[in-house]
Amino acid sequence: MIKIWTVAEFALREILRRRGVLLIMLLLPLAFYLSRRGDHLGQSIRFVCLGIGWALSTAALFAGSAARGIEPRLRLSGYRPHHLHLGRLLALWTVGVALSVPYFLLVRFDQDNVRYDAIALIMVLTVATAAPFGLALSAVLPRELEGTLVLLIVVGLQMVMDPADSAARLLPFWFSREIGTYAIDHTDGGYLTRGLTHGLVAAVVLTALVAVAATIRLRRRPHLRFVSAR
Amino acid sequence: MNQRGWLDTLAGELRRRGVDPELTAHVVSEAASHLRDSGEPPLAVFGPPGTYAAAVADSLGTAGTAAPDRVRQPASSRPGPPGPVRLDVRGISKRYRRRPVLTDVNLTVRAGEIAAVVGANGSGKSTFLRICAGLLSPDAGQVRVYGTLGYCPQAGGTSDFLYPEEHFALVGAGRGLSRSQSRTAGRDQAASLDWDPSGRTQARHLSGGTRQKLNLVMAGLGEPDVLLLDEPYQGFDRGTYLDFWQQLWRWRSAGKAIVVVTHLLNQLDRVDTVLELTPARETTS
Amino acid sequence: MDQERRAQWLRGVLDLCVLALLRHRESYGYELAQSLNAAGVGPIQGGTLYPVLLRLQRTGLVAAQWREGAAGPARKYYRITPVGIETLHRTAVDWDAFTSGVGVILREVQTR
Numbered sequence: 001m002i003k004i005w006t007v008a009e010f011a012l013r014e015i016l017r018r019r020g021v022l023l024i025m026l027l028l029p030l031a032f033y034l035s036r037r038g039d040h041l042g043q044s045i046r047f048v049c050l051g052i053g054w055a056l057s058t059a060a061l062f063a064g065s066a067a068r069g070i071e072p073r074l075r076l077s078g079y080r081p082h083h084l085h086l087g088r089l090l091a092l093w094t095v096g097v098a099l100s101v102p103y104f105l106l107v108r109f110d111q112d113n114v115r116y117d118a119i120a121l122i123m124v125l126t127v128a129t130a131a132p133f134g135l136a137l138s139a140v141l142p143r144e145l146e147g148t149l150v151l152l153i154v155v156g157l158q159m160v161m162d163p164a165d166s167a168a169r170l171l172p173f174w175f176s177r178e179i180g181t182y183a184i185d186h187t188d189g190g191y192l193t194r195g196l197t198h199g200l201v202a203a204v205v206l207t208a209l210v211a212v213a214a215t216i217r218l219r220r221r222p223h224l225r226f227v228s229a230r
Numbered sequence: 231m232n233q234r235g236w237l238d239t240l241a242g243e244l245r246r247r248g249v250d251p252e253l254t255a256h257v258v259s260e261a262a263s264h265l266r267d268s269g270e271p272p273l274a275v276f277g278p279p280g281t282y283a284a285a286v287a288d289s290l291g292t293a294g295t296a297a298p299d300r301v302r303q304p305a306s307s308r309p310g311p312p313g314p315v316r317l318d319v320r321g322i323s324k325r326y327r328r329r330p331v332l333t334d335v336n337l338t339v340r341a342g343e344i345a346a347v348v349g350a351n352g353s354g355k356s357t358f359l360r361i362c363a364g365l366l367s368p369d370a371g372q373v374r375v376y377g378t379l380g381y382c383p384q385a386g387g388t389s390d391f392l393y394p395e396e397h398f399a400l401v402g403a404g405r406g407l408s409r410s411q412s413r414t415a416g417r418d419q420a421a422s423l424d425w426d427p428s429g430r431t432q433a434r435h436l437s438g439g440t441r442q443k444l445n446l447v448m449a450g451l452g453e454p455d456v457l458l459l460d461e462p463y464q465g466f467d468r469g470t471y472l473d474f475w476q477q478l479w480r481w482r483s484a485g486k487a488i489v490v491v492t493h494l495l496n497q498l499d500r501v502d503t504v505l506e507l508t509p510a511r512e513t514t515s
Numbered sequence: 516m517d518q519e520r521r522a523q524w525l526r527g528v529l530d531l532c533v534l535a536l537l538r539h540r541e542s543y544g545y546e547l548a549q550s551l552n553a554a555g556v557g558p559i560q561g562g563t564l565y566p567v568l569l570r571l572q573r574t575g576l577v578a579a580q581w582r583e584g585a586a587g588p589a590r591k592y593y594r595i596t597p598v599g600i601e602t603l604h605r606t607a608v609d610w611d612a613f614t615s616g617v618g619v620i621l622r623e624v625q626t627r
Binding site for chain 3: 256257259260261263264265266267268274275276277281282285286288289290
């Protein structure tokens with residue numbers, strides 16, 4: 001447990017020292033929010049949630065790529081794969097929560113007649129999903145540029161695809177639109193249930209994907225055997 | 231160079247040549263008192279610190295080295311009875327596409343031994359070390375490590391946004407050391423490379439040589455039984471290069487098994503085993 | 516005089532000169548350098564002198580001690596040992612024989 005906390009602490013320090021990424025991360029959801037604030041209040045809430053998701057997955061992508069150099073040697077220094085990926089996820093989740101709080105307060109005081117608890121739920125699920133999403137991408141795509149492009153495509157699709165289209169459910173943040181409709185347009189609980197289920201499944205599947213990728217990449221290879229010396 | 235700087239450099243050069251600390255202090259104070267009496271600049275009286283240190287070490291006989299480019303091997307660490315096997319590499323073969331890089335390579339390193347891996351560029355030195363460290367799978371063969379492993383890559387292996395001492399804490403925690411144990415161990419090893427790691431400089435801002443010092447210290451943290459060092463001295467100046475070999479002798483005296491990739495042949499008479507890898511050729515088999 | 520050649524000669528006899536200077540009283544590095552200079556053997560730089568002193572100390576021909584001077588900071592004082600005196604006497608005889616040989620040969624050159 002100490003090892004997970006140690007990885008989490010230093011991963012968090014690393015993220016906090018990337019001033020540029022941090023600033024963009026902080027401002028991006030705001031830009032999304034303001035872009036639709038004038039004409040469509042409900043849409044601006046959906047956008048801000050997507051913005052948080054995008055910002056956090058980008059941060060996770062960068063953190064994941066940056067860790068590729070040091071993780072193999074940490075593995076050799078006595079860490080197990082789950083120490084490394086869980087620690088990093090913990091750090092990213094913490095950043096995500098810290099990022100969401102001001103935006104939740106913004107929605108809380110800027111908008112009337114929405115279900116605030118449902119908005120909070122969207123944000124929690126978004127943070128839970130976005131961190132493993134970015135890490136999973138960094139595991140599959142070694143170069144940050146490719147990962148960033150994929151993120152761009154995913155968020156773009158998320159904005160233009162009709163949520164009713166069943167293919168849209170394959171997108172990781174589909175739940176955000178669904179619960180958003182429940183929160184803003186006061187639709188029936190079916191939207192909430194579908195969204196919650198999708199969000200939980202997305203978060204669990206992506207976290208599992210990160211775990212599997214880390215376990216494979218940092219596996220102990222069969223040709224190498226450690227024999228106790230003492 | 232001012233007088234203070236000259237004297238400090240002299241102290242470093244003497245220590246580097248294995249002159250014991252007390253005598254180093256005496257030589258430095260004596261030089262300082264001479265400079266005070268004569269009022270002349272140190273370079274005019276004693277010449278460059280390195281040259282003077284070499285002359286002093288030479289006059290001390292056993293503790294010095296006449297040619298400064300040769301690394302002295304302390305008498306205390308001359309091979310005694312062979313230690314237990316720590317690293318056993320059997321029949322490693324590896325090919326990239328059709329090109330064989332390593333063919334049936336064997337190596338055994340015992341506690342208290344240094345093995346040098348030499349060969350031209352592209353002969354598979356790094357590949358061999360990465361296979362030993364378990365970072366890469368061979369096509370055939372196996373590696374046995376008796377104890378724990380420390381690995382220092384040629385480049386990379388550090389975390390851009392962390393301070394040097396945070397690296398110590400991170401690696402140390404993996405080895406089961408507390409924060410303060412990691413810091414102390416890291417500082418001690420850094421000092422023997424003539425480096426003070428306590429600054430708040432992120433790894434990405436360190437010079438290439440300093441980053442390799444960090445890498446080397448990280449590899450040695452937690453006293454691993456086997457050390458795999460992949461040309462870790464890139465970017466080192468000559469003095470640090472000497473420090474690096476001193477560190478290797480110390481590790482060897484402490485009973486570690488060391489594998490070091492090198493292309494500098496003038497060190498080869500100072501190691502216990504040499505593994506020469508030949509550049510790969512296209513083969514028809 | 517050719518500095519290079521003088522330095523070469525000095526390398527052979529500097530330890531003897533130092534022993535000889537220490538024969539009657541102890542001294543420290545800078546003072547020894549000045550005495551050598553005054554005797555016309557110098558100038559001798561610290562970079563050459565101290566390694567010789569260290570070698571003499573290591574071989575037991577001189578002993579050294581850090582002491583406060585009458586005025587000023589601590590200095591490292593060198594004192595000749597009985598072994599040093601014996602070596603000095605023996606080698607001074609050898610040197611005499613050697614230089615008189617060299618002298619005979621060189622005098623022929625001068626008088627020609």
